[in-house]
Amino acid sequence: MKHPGMVRVVIVAWMLVASGLLAGRPAHAELLLSQSFDSAALGEPMRFSIYLPPGYGAPDEAERRYPVVYLLHGVGDDERGWPNYGKVDETLDRLIVAGDLPPFIVVMPNGLKSWWVDSSDIGGPGNFGTAVRDDLPKHVETHWRAMTSRDGRFVAGLSMGGFGALRLAFANPERYRAVGAMSSALWNRVVPGWRPSDPARMTRIFSGSFGEPFDPERFIANHPRRYLPNVENPPAPIGIYLEAGDDDGFGAQFATLELFEELRDRHIPVELRIDDGGHQWNVWRKALGPMMQWFAGLMKPAGG
Template identity: 30%
Template sequence: MKRFILFFACLTSISLVAAQEVLNWKDDEIVSPVVNADNSLTISLFAPNAKKVELTGNFLYAGKEIPDKYADGDWSPQLMNKDTNGRWTLTTAPLKPEFYSYNLIVDGVKITDPKNIYMVRDIGNTYSVTLVGGGVDGLYAVKNVPHGTVRKVWYDSPTAGLKRRMTVYTPAGYETSKRSYPVLYLLHGMGGDENAWEELGRATQILDNLIAEGKAEPMVVVMPNGNISQEAAPGEGSRGFVTAAMRYPKTMDGNFEKAFPDIIRFVEKVYRVKKDKANRAIAGLSMGGFHSIYTALNNPDTFDYIGLFSAAFNQMAKDGDSLSPIYKNIDEKFKTLCKKSPKLIWIGIGKDDFLSHDDENLRAALDKESYKYAYLKTKGGHTWRNWREYLATFAQKLFK
């Protein structure tokens, strides 16, 4: 009997050890992603029954240097490797510091990384994200510096006939000081919303770090929702959990620009901001660049700083009786705007951006008026990698 008990105990111990060896490789033991010492990424997934797992992300073309030509979407999925315990892994090449996004494709189904709690939504898609290094010399990281405050704010827009939501950043010290601050109105692209610049653009981290380093003036940053027919981002308005869309009704038809004074009136009533042209800036990416230039053209005494990041610009908007008055008499509006001598019109675009023709038309309109704008052409296409960099560059030039 004693021999049997001893044998059973030994057998049980061996089984437990073997089981523990397997469990160590199961889902609870996996950490993903891992940023390695050489700035490569290791992505892992426990999926013992999957027949094929691939990794797709905006780092798969990238080594330490960005290729001369690329656009988001120019990467092909890479097959991950499966071990005998059912764990799939892939380690990338060493990467340049940047804010990266990725997905896993499991037997043809695209998913986020179940071991990575950090995700973003871009239009109707969700992505797992990670930060390698700090990105643009560390500006994208949360550092031990004084931090500003981010609020989600509702305001009344009589022009739109809606109460609408926007994101407002106030710099560190705003709550305890009595000073008034300059204000940057920062606009998102098509399919985005009031959350885009904060979540995808790292605007909060960029401003916190630039201000702390003395490279940017403390400022209030207002990030409105450019979809004028919508109250707020999907799931944040009275319509509930609606499906996100690329294009909403009344998109780029003049209604947003027409309603923009509602935003300025609210901000200048509620926040301690300076209320003159010299202390107002407007900037935006893609559709937000479109909104920025047309808002400025129709309000030539309002903004001294205009930032156009991969901006859409419809040169044909000056023709046609059915168009909004916002888009008519564009030549005269450019003439008026340039005569008002804004301190800075800053333009940035990637050399592979599909809006390069719009960029050429925009610059031609300014060249016609002999206005000396600032211009930056970078690698790449229509991508957040560029827009984050443009914001970091533009913000350092404001209100000085």
Template identity: 30%
Template sequence: MKSPFLFLFLITGLLATNAQSGKVFDQLSMKSEILDSERKFAVYLPPDYETSQRNYPVLYLLHGAGDDQTGWIQFGEVLRITDLAIKEGRATPMIIVMPDANTGVRGYFNSINGDWRYEDFFFEELMPHVEKEYRIKAEKKFRAIAGLSMGGGGSFMYALHRPELFSSACPLSAYVGPLSMDEMEERLKRNKETYNKKDIKAYFDKHNALSLIQNMPVEGISSVRWYIDCGDDDFLYEGNSLVHIAMKKKEIPHEYRVRDGKHNWTYWRESLPNVLEFISDAFHQ
């Protein structure tokens, strides 16, 4: 007969192993009045979420064009990478929220004519919903934003538009917006969108990272900790390099990383542990 103590030891060990894993839910949804639709989002909950009573910092993690709220889970391996970073002490336990910006109209911004208001949805509906639904510390110090490609552009814009809300922003391989009015107008032409030049200029100024950095008060931008990362073979290297130069000229503190790599998930999976460590430093300050 096997010892009951050995059985108890094995069961305890199994429970301890299971308790070390976080959880992801990738088909959550909420009703949006602003977008007049049901909106999906995904959430990562840290390993001790169900066994503790405390509140957690939050990272809003944005996907790229063509993906949805499942991208960071399926291809970015956010569960494995975050669990490991927490276990190794590189990251503090946190909640990660991953919204879908690929349904209806692709992207994280309001449209020029105002008939699609995704950014308003994000700040006025999604953020209040998740910060009420989950035990999230709803303060600037404990809130960060990051994303890749299109989501990197969203990270730039959201943190620049609302610097009072985020302690850190980590754009990865970011699309920083059209680099000129000509480029903006050409893109609209390809999409068969027609607007007057005044509206186009106003939209360009508000949705171009370089324009915002050049025209915003330095104090607001500097209140956010910046981690900008783009591969040396990435087709979006120019915009990220120009943002780095613009920040240097205005003496805005930021971390700028150029590693060997392209615009792909291999690069972003390698970026994520550094992002988690970087934003955790801000959470602890």
């Protein structure tokens, strides 16, 4: 008969192995909320949250570099939106531990209501487009083991973040391997000379990112569609992943379909997913895993 103390040691050891601790691999990711760095583009600190995948701290992977997804939030959220409501760590932990997804770093910046464009020249929220394109990757790639090549850099977002992700990727295809856009707030009804019926609502939504009052010409000049010629003949293949819920009350599914059709008409490769649901977190939480797996499928076998 085994001594009770020995049985306890065996059980504890088994639990440690199961959790990965004896192997030097944490079973769960590390999620660092509300970090900050000094952004030259903003002229002030930029906040962000960062997800480090299982195994990131393992001694045997000290030289490994990981692909990075810059994941952008929508209007009304901040750097804690995706962690708190999108459950990024839970989704990626599950997929990575199961072997269904290679480890990724995910960076989730706070973009206020900037629409992820530059607006300091008109008194808007600030130059968030440049901050996310230049300053944030430089900081992340310096302080964490993030891949520094285009093949390991992705951008994605929801609603306002979908608009921003598409704009960043289409304007700078040399910087990103792929873009993912969920329920993108594309506002296709905005045309030259368009005027809103409720200016106060526009102020709440856009916060001066395109001028105050809202300037449709500036919005159109910053729209992802303006940069489509860049992805007709990009310097290297760029993946485009579009997703929306079929019951989106803001009509994002229709705007997404319009963009999908325009990309196809231009012979630009694109993936489309229309899921069940509205403009809400339960749709985006479910869409996150398939999008990440699609990103992983684009990467070179050796990880770039």
